[in-house]
Amino acid sequence: MDIIIGAAVIILVLIFFEYRLRKPDQIILYEAGNRVRRRKARFYPRHFSLAVSGSVHSRILDIEADAKGKLAVQIRLAAAVAASPENLADLVRAGGWNKDAVLNAAKEFDIIIEARVKEFSEKYEIEELKSEMLSEYLKSKLGKGAASLGLDVLSLTVQAVNPADEEIADAMQQRESARIIEQTEVINQRARTAARKAQIEADEEIARSEHELELKKINLKKEREEKESVLADTRTEDELKRKNMQLEFDRKEIEILKDNPELLILSPQAARLAEASQNLKNARTVISLSPNETAQGTELIGMLQSFLQNLIQKPKPKHEK
Numbered sequence: 001m002d003i004i005i006g007a008a009v010i011i012l013v014l015i016f017f018e019y020r021l022r023k024p025d026q027i028i029l030y031e032a033g034n035r036v037r038r039r040k041a042r043f044y045p046r047h048f049s050l051a052v053s054g055s056v057h058s059r060i061l062d063i064e065a066d067a068k069g070k071l072a073v074q075i076r077l078a079a080a081v082a083a084s085p086e087n088l089a090d091l092v093r094a095g096g097w098n099k100d101a102v103l104n105a106a107k108e109f110d111i112i113i114e115a116r117v118k119e120f121s122e123k124y125e126i127e128e129l130k131s132e133m134l135s136e137y138l139k140s141k142l143g144k145g146a147a148s149l150g151l152d153v154l155s156l157t158v159q160a161v162n163p164a165d166e167e168i169a170d171a172m173q174q175r176e177s178a179r180i181i182e183q184t185e186v187i188n189q190r191a192r193t194a195a196r197k198a199q200i201e202a203d204e205e206i207a208r209s210e211h212e213l214e215l216k217k218i219n220l221k222k223e224r225e226e227k228e229s230v231l232a233d234t235r236t237e238d239e240l241k242r243k244n245m246q247l248e249f250d251r252k253e254i255e256i257l258k259d260n261p262e263l264l265i266l267s268p269q270a271a272r273l274a275e276a277s278q279n280l281k282n283a284r285t286v287i288s289l290s291p292n293e294t295a296q297g298t299e300l301i302g303m304l305q306s307f308l309q310n311l312i313q314k315p316k317p318k319h320e321k
Contacts, residue, residue: 072164075117077138
């Protein structure tokens with residue numbers, strides 16, 4: 001019984017001493033059938049497994065390369081890599097069977113990056129080297145290289161590309177400043193030209209609108225004058241018609257009075273003449289008359305008497321006899 005208890009205690013101590021709890025940022029490797037595999041259980045035997053870091057490793061690389069003409073340039077890159085779960089055998093081959101396998105593989109990755117950077121910089125003049133161009137080139141070339149090291153490239157950014165010679169750097173900065181100033185001036189001139197062009201177009205539009213308005217006013221005035229002319233012509237024609245009717249009426253009246261003089265006594269003129277003669281007072285009602293009033297009354301009475309006498313003595317036509 002004591003032997004069994006002792007064996008159980010020894011087994012428990014061995015299990016406690018041998019097995020470890022896998023951390024969330026660890027990748028547990030083991031070898032089986034000459035192949036590197038990954039343990040997914042929460043507990044693993046430490047002497048039969050390898051725990052490598054599964055976290056992201058970031059690094060800053062300062063690389064000195066040569067452009068065309070053997071002009072030195074300093075390039076700064078920022079890279080972030082992590083162990084690739086699909087390429088664990090390549091990770092062990094590049095970093096070795098130890099817990100720092102990812103760091104060792106990352107160092108090998110730095111060497112590949114430096115070689116690619118120098119290969120790229122030798123193809124271009126120093127003023128042609130751009131961060132964007134180098135970044136695109138590295139992303140297209142380093143995919144397979146990182147996989148062969150058992151790494152996944154999470155990010156790769158070219159932060160700066162600067163000439164190593166300060167005089168060249170100053171000259172390039174001055175030229176870049178001049179280029180920016182020139183572009184700014186060109187943009188300003190284009191903006192002024194566009195603004196002036198817009199103003200001219202607005203003035204032309206306003207002038208065109210005013211011209212159209214004046215034409216409309218002239219047309220409206222012309223239409224009003226034409227209507228007024230037509231109305232005046234209509235009024236003139238109506239007035240002429242009325243005058244012609246009045247003349248026709250007067251002509252017929254004269255013809256009637258000419259053929260029938262006895263009707264003159266019924267005319268308004270004769271009535272007014274009689275009324276004027278009645279306004280003259282006789283000797284029995286008027287105390288005295290001035291010589292002018294007496295002469296005027298006598299003349300009117302004489303005219304009336306002569307008219308009546310001629311009317312009475314007028315010979316009648318034969319058919320009336």
